[in-house]
Amino acid sequence: MRFDVFTLFPEAFDWYLTQVHIRAAQALGHEFVLTNYRDHTPLSHLQVDDTPYGGGAGMVLRIDVVCAALEAAFGVDAERVKDTRRVVELTPKGRQLDDPLAGELAAGPDLVLLCGRYEGIDERVTHLVTDRVSIGPYVLSGGEIAAMATLDAVTRKLPGVISNPASVVSESHAAELEGGAEYPHYTRPAEFRGWEVPEVLRSGHHAEIERWRAEQVRKR
Ligand SMILES: C[S@@+](CC[C@H](N)C(=O)[O-])C[C@H]1O[C@@H](n2cnc3c(N)ncnc32)[C@H](O)[C@@H]1O
Numbered sequence: 676m677r678f679d680v681f682t683l684f685p686e687a688f689d690w691y692l693t694q695v696h697i698r699a700a701q702a703l704g705h706e707f708v709l710t711n712y713r714d715h716t717p718l719s720h721l722q723v724d725d726t727p728y729g730g731g732a733g734m735v736l737r738i739d740v741v742c743a744a745l746e747a748a749f750g751v752d753a754e755r756v757k758d759t760r761r762v763v764e765l766t767p768k769g770r771q772l773d774d775p776l777a778g779e780l781a782a783g784p785d786l787v788l789l790c791g792r793y794e795g796i797d798e799r800v801t802h803l804v805t806d807r808v809s810i811g812p813y814v815l816s817g818g819e820i821a822a823m824a825t826l827d828a829v830t831r832k833l834p835g836v837i838s839n840p841a842s843v844v845s846e847s848h849a850a851e852l853e854g855g856a857e858y859p860h861y862t863r864p865a866e867f868r869g870w871e872v873p874e875v876l877r878s879g880h881h882a883e884i885e886r887w888r889a890e891q892v893r894k895r
Pocket residue numbers: 765766767768789790791792793794795796808809810811812813814815816817818819821
């Protein structure tokens with residue numbers, strides 16, 4: 676799969692793109708491409724934003740700048756990009772990212788993430804996108820952290836990226852857990868400051884451990 680992120684701050688991804696599961700995805704042939712809107716602006720002085728019609732606070736990322744960046748990256752009219760890719764505007768006004776949506780996005784087609792800044796992207800971006808996605812009911816300063824959260828949740832779902840597939844299937848919010856929270860994990864030491872690991876987990880009785888874990892999922 677190809678993942679494209681459009682941003683004014685590509686350097687924000689420097690650390691993220693070196694992470695082990697991203698490297699694993701790249702080794703499997705998946706691609707991560709960053710495009711800086713500013714590199715393709717048709718405006719003078721590298722302008723990318725403008726004041727809002729009707730007045731009010733802040734600046735708005737211009738639609739002509741977003742179109743120019745999409746066209747430079749994909750070589751087709753900006754409105755046609757969504758014919759072959761899922762084009763997502765990251766916005767607090769969008770559908771909230773959850774495990775089913777991450778699974779949907781991981782199933783393809785190629786994914787394009789548009790990061791906003793300032794007051795956001797000119798509303799006419801709706802002509803260019805297939806989806807509007809929010810990572811939660813709060814406002815971030817820009818779409819970069821939202822893009823990383825989305826890439827992370829989606830990349831984990833790509834077959835082979837996480838070395839033990841069982842750990843993805845039974846994670847919190849997964850269908851196997853009916854959307855619930857995963858059971859608790861413990862490791863050595865068995866006792867620390869008087870805090871003990873539940874006896875059942877040290878018992879070696881696999882059927883009882885499974886029962887205990889299922890019970891914990893139900894309780895949670
Ligand atoms: C300061 S926000 C704009 C907020 C906008 N004026 C509003 O009230 O809905 C700037 C950019 O950050 C990103 N952003 C902020 N919060 C987000 C969230 N919860 N989910 C996804 N993206 C978010 C979006 O890309 C947005 O265009």
